[in-house]
Amino acid sequence: MGAPPPESGAAAPAVNGAQYRPAGGSSSSPAALAGLWNESDRQRIRGRWQELQLRFIDDPHLVAGEAERLVQEAVTSLTASLDARRGQLHQQRAARGLDTENLRASLRDYREFLDRILGL
Template structure:
């Protein structure tokens, strides 16, 4: 038998452990859960742009890159314009989300349960914003 035949196979790398707060669905000390079903945007926690907006932005970027050789200054200006437009769209979506969140508590008659649910949504939105 050859020595390499008796060696143990390499093990799969293990994921790094983290000391950050777990995002499992267990309740924290305030009764909130990280998995409350509310993403950064209700129904859309994966992206701050809709799929069609993302595709259009990516298509425009590819056009800009392709034009760079023939028109470096024009392509660079268009890249700046595209970035500005994209930032404005993202900012508007976050502004709209904040307005929706305010509706959940901007009422003197809001119950503690409504406020708790709204606070969970604020936390989820903030986590989504910080993870981008």
């Protein structure tokens, strides 16, 4: 078996120079994250995750490999969703025109999107 999870007061390990925050410890709200995600993909992936957890006891090695693939699918899906939103913002900016007030609205939309990404 692997190492037990850190106790609630223990420091989490650093990942890529940043402190790892386990599920539930993220500073972003679920609503902000859900708004960046394709809802049907999110629900499908969550259902598959729950199914994997139920099967773990029967074949841990197989399930761990499937979990790795599921995470890759989730990353791919989220990346596609983020890129689609970025494309929408670009189209909105182009459609608004170049006067200062329209550019201000575009900048506000980009700021909101970036804040949501940085909150992940």
